[in-house]
Structures are given as C-alpha cells and as structure tokens.
Amino acid sequence: MPTKSLSTSERRIPAIVDAARDTFAVGGYAGTTVADVAKAAGISSAYVFKLFPTKQDLFVAALDRSFVEIVETLTRAADASSATKPDDVLDAMAAAYAGLIADRTLLLLQVHAQSSAGVTEVGAALRRGLEKVTTTASQKSKADDDAVQRFLAFGQLCHLVVTAGIGDVDADWARLIARGIRHPDTATP
C-alpha cells in the first residue's frame, strides 16, 4: 500500500538519485555497482540505465544533489542566525554542517568524490559544488577570506575525523585532531 500513485520517470529519478547517494556513500564510485543502486531504489538495473545512461551520470547526479543539500543547509543556518559578527555566522554555519553530516552519508560521498576526481565529470561536479559552498559561506557570512578558508579547512579535517574513525580512538593524538569537532555517534538518545 505504500505506492499511492502512478510513478512516472520524473518521479523515479529523484528516488534513484537518493538511492545512488546512499549507496555510493558506502562503497565509493569504483566500489559500488549500478545493481546495488538499483536494488536500493527497488527497481531493475536495466531501468536505471535507461534513465542514467552511464554509471558516471548516476554518480554525478548524486554528488550534485548532495551539494544542493549542503548549500541549502548552510544558507538556512546563516539566514536563521541572529549573530552580527561574521565569524559568529560562520560558526553557526559550521554547527549546521555538523548536524547535517551526522548520518555520514553526505560526508562520505564528498570524500569518495575527491578520490574519484580524476574522472573528468566527477572532478567537474566536485568543483561546481565547492564553488557554491565557498561563495555561499563567503557571501552569507560576510567574513573575510581567511576566515572562510579556515572554515573550509576545518571542514576537511572533520571529514578526516569521520572517515578514519578518529573520533572513536581513545588516545592523545586522536583527541588532538578531533578536538572541538562535532561528530556523529549515531547516538543513544
């Protein structure tokens, strides 16, 4: 009974992109099969290929969508922030980002994209996304370039913390790296 209405291909496409995002986030570009994505979307891989002619197209669509979500979240955080100082607005955006990547999916996909940036279209999509993130952070916060650069650098450090599982390591070096960086812990409520 969950299928309430007819599903046109226009309706299928976002569902497939969602499935692609979640699936590629786990296995990466080379490590994920189109059949995996199809299974997650609940359709046949043949139909996925009809809507996305190549695996590359599918990955790029998932990556583009992830960046849209990220930019939207950053924008909302900046608009909602009552902070007056630019650096405080950036902090609000950082907190929102930390909340957004709590489920790791968006973060992992970015790291996989970085790893596969040698594939021409993936690299281009990555740069597109980074451009939007950078300009959004810069314009919405009105912080100076150094502060925005630092914002991005610590975002990257956050990626490292999560992908390498540093947050779960009980040692001085790990605490040094992860200090002040919010990270998931799909928590017990």
Place this chain on the structure above:
Amino acid sequence: MPTKSLSTSERRIPAIVDAARDTFAVGGYAGTTVADVAKAAGISSAYVFKLFPTKQDLFVAALDRSFVEIVETLTRAADASSATKPDDVLDAMAAAYAGLIADRTLLLLQVHAQSSAGVTEVGAALRRGLEKVTTTASQKSKADDDAVQRFLAFGQLCHLVVTAGIGDVDADWARLIARGIRHPDTATP
C-alpha cells in the same frame, strides 16, 4: 647490466611496494588491479600474489610506506629548522610537506586511503599513519595542540586543492580556497 646482483624476494618486495604506491595513487584501491601493479613493477601478477597474499595487503604496505616517507620528511625539516618559535617550526614542516607532495603521489594515496578506510585494514593503517604524523608534528615542533590541529586541517585543505584541481581554476572562489597553499605545477624549470 643494470642488474648488479641476484634479486631475492627481499629485494623485490620494496620494488613492488614502490610500484604499488605509484599505481594505487592513480587509480585508488578499488580502481586499480594487481595486474596493473605487477606491470609497473615489471613482474607477473602471480608473483605479486605470492609475496602479498591479497590486494589489501599490497595497498596497506604501500600506504604504510608512504607515511614513513612523510614522517621522515617532517622530522628532517624540524631538525634542520633553525627556528626557535614552535609555530615557525611547524611552518618549516608545512613547507617540507608541500615540497614532498609536489609529485602528488603521496597525497593522492592518502586521499584514496581515506576513501577506502571502510576496509578494516586500510582504516587501521590510515590511523597508524595519522598517529605518527600527529605525534611527530607535535613533539618536534613543541607547538600547542591548537596549532598542530590547524597544521593538519590546512594539510587536508591542501589535499582538496590538489585532488579537485582547484589550483588551476581561475576564479575568486578557487583563489580563496588555495590562497597560501603551495601546490605542484610539475613545473617548467
């Protein structure tokens, strides 16, 4: 005439690890075949499998070796630095790191490792390497934890600049990200 003496397996192993490092750096873990590595090393893949029972073992060996090189370089830079202030020693180490990754190989391998950190042994090797880098940076520079963390964060940003090819983009957002970050340009001398 280049082969001056018999090549025992002990002599072959470092050569294979070198080839693995260079080859995995290009294609990543999932995107590189053991046959690729074997070809780069100039031997058969069957023999590679005899010395490294699995592809995972080969990748981990390459990653471990990369971190050894990095830590050695950082250590040498710190020891050679005449700087007295801890932050200046860190800067010297950062400069040495920038020089080391000029050929992108070590950097790319780290990014690929981050992307494949979900593979248990790869994640463990990555954490091993990060521990050594962190403690080396901290102890050799005697800088405080915040400065070391910033050193690492900007190292990660540097990885992003190189993998995403941001250094070659002629736009404000790209210059903002890459400002002050030395990057390759396999230069014309």
Place this chain on the structure above:
DNA sequence: ACAGCGGGTGAGTGATCAATCACACATATC
C-alpha cells in the same frame, strides 16, 4: 479491436579481475 507508447524487466554478453595452480629454471646440498 488494435496500434502506439511510456514504464519496466529477465536474461544475457563480453570484458575484467582477484586469486590459484601446475609447472619451469636455477642453485645448493648431500
């Protein structure tokens, strides 16, 4: 009744890959 069409699939195909095996060639030891 039937043609046309968008949505959807099962069953392939050719290529590729991690890993294995049987075997060759040398050197050494007894």
Place this chain on the structure above:
DNA sequence: GATATGTGTGATTGATCACTCACCCGCTGT
C-alpha cells in the same frame, strides 16, 4: 645424480560488472 628450495611465469577459474536487447504490461486514442 638426486633431492630440495627459492624465484618466477602462463594459463585458468569462478565471480562480478557495465551495459544491451528482446520483450512484456497496461494505458490511451481511434
């Protein structure tokens, strides 16, 4: 000379994957 051991390879295997093709189903218009 026989036996063993280390170095090295070509051929193969069983699985997997990106991608294709022939085909089915249900709908709409005539």
